[in-house]
Amino acid sequence: MLLSGASIVERGIIRNLLQAARQVQPCGVDLSLRRVLRFSPSSMPKLDFDNARRERPGTVEIPFAGAESVVLEPGAYVVEFNEMVEMPRDCMGQIFARSSLWRSGAFLTAGVVDAGYGGVLGALLDVRHSAGLELFRNAKLGQIVLHQMEGEVEGYNGVYQGLGNMDGPTADAVSPER
Secondary structure, X not given: OXXXXXXXXXXXXXXXXXXXXXXXXXXXXXXXXXXXXXXXXXXXXXXXXXXXXXXXXXXXXXXXXXXXXXXXXXXXXXXXXXXXXXOOOOEEEEEEEOHHHHOOOEEEEOOOEOOOOEEEEEEXXXXXXXXXXXXXXXXXXXXXEEEEOOOOOOOOOOXXXXXXXXXXXXXXXXXXXX
16 A cells, blocks of 8 residues: 555655655655765775675765756766654655656665665666756756555664665665665
């Protein structure tokens, strides 16, 4: 079962909304742009089975620098949203791109938001339009949708729990996963 956007907000699952009236949708809640980061070419990420050798890629923030927008060339970026989540232990979330984003030649990809996860939300933004993409501060890029599970689970208890931003010492560049 999907939770309605109104239900997600009423239950306090999503925090830091800019304007609930403009972000609550029938099937979820719109996510707005807080900041954009680009991957540092000097650091290669590493993934393995048990995370013993995992290394996150380095990122560098692309500042708005007093401007209301940033212009992105084609390529891969990390976006961090203004909104944060406190996922109940009987729900899981998915982040989808808003149609206006993919109609502009860009994709948004994120992992599962595990039951019990609390913290920042982010995603991978892949700009494919040959002219690039201009993003304005607080642009609505994605929508989080919550699925009610058949019951409570132990919940997420990984290194990303409680992150306030994605460039902290234990942060990864995209979204939480074990």
